[in-house]
Amino acid sequence: xxxxxxxxxxxxxxxxxxxxxxxxxxxxxxxxxxxxxxxxxxxxxxxxxxxxxxxxxxxxxxxxxxxxxxxxxxxxxxxxxxxxxxxxxxxxxxxxxxxx
Amino acid sequence: xxxxxxxxxxxxxxxxxxxxxxxxxxxxxxxxxxxxxxxxxxxxxxxxxxxxxxxxxxxxxxxxxxxxxxxxxxxxxxxxxxxxxxxxxxxxxxxxxxxxxxxxxxxxxxxxxxxxxxxxxxxxxxxxxxxxxxxxxxxxxxxxxxxxxxxxxxxxxxxxxxxxxxxxxxxxxxxxxxxxxx
Numbered sequence: 177x178x179x180x181x182x183x184x185x186x187x188x189x190x191x192x193x194x195x196x197x198x199x200x201x202x203x204x205x206x207x208x209x210x211x212x213x214x215x216x217x218x219x220x221x222x223x224x225x226x227x228x229x230x231x232x233x234x235x236x237x238x239x240x241x242x243x244x245x246x247x248x249x250x251x252x253x254x255x256x257x258x259x260x261x262x263x264x265x266x267x268x269x270x271x272x273x274x275x276x
Numbered sequence: 277x278x279x280x281x282x283x284x285x286x287x288x289x290x291x292x293x294x295x296x297x298x299x300x301x302x303x304x305x306x307x308x309x310x311x312x313x314x315x316x317x318x319x320x321x322x323x324x325x326x327x328x329x330x331x332x333x334x335x336x337x338x339x340x341x342x343x344x345x346x347x348x349x350x351x352x353x354x355x356x357x358x359x360x361x362x363x364x365x366x367x368x369x370x371x372x373x374x375x376x377x378x379x380x381x382x383x384x385x386x387x388x389x390x391x392x393x394x395x396x397x398x399x400x401x402x403x404x405x406x407x408x409x410x411x412x413x414x415x416x417x418x419x420x421x422x423x424x425x426x427x428x429x430x431x432x433x434x435x436x437x438x439x440x441x442x443x444x445x446x447x448x449x450x451x452x453x454x455x456x457x458x
Contacts (some may be wrong), residue, residue, distance in 0.1 A: 192378040200371035203359040230397035232410040267359040
């Protein structure tokens, strides 16, 4: 197995672990961190392909993904704080009423 | 096996260990520290691949900004409720079965796939100066557009929070008036 295939396998494993973590963990903050893990897996594959093809546009795209990820957290954490202020719990099952 | 491959494997093992540890650690602070370990290992992999700009951004943006913000939130919300005592949801078995299925598909795809063709990449293709020139000459409009869209999203989130707070204030005033009349 060459380095590229090895890193793509690592990327897939990180994404799979992140996805399953979002499904099986019960804490909203931990679920948010598993979402970040999924995003890191995707970024790793993007970096590997960028390096393999020598495409500078890929590096710029990774930078834009970093910016969007930072903004996503800046919005998600205050929403979480508001939710906890209302419901006093980090258990997502307690917010099932948000389904409507 | 070259020394670069050995380092790559060491950092890959570090990132995978952090990701697996996130599953089993109970306290969100320890989960955050495991995620930081994973992110730093990934930054080392990027540096090993010659993508130094991305490695620096990974540490600056993810570890320095995103995770610090997350740790502040964890410190603010030290809630010891059901989500703390019971780590896993009832979907644990289904989730682990899904994980095995995903990993099986991944391994099958990688074993059956063709090896990737080698492309001749110049050694300074991803240096800081090359990245800066390409970024400022070709992609600054996209960055500006992203920044504007993110600003709109932030203002919208603030507006939602403000509307909610005003609604709560109005409800509190009405409740007080109701008490006075009663």
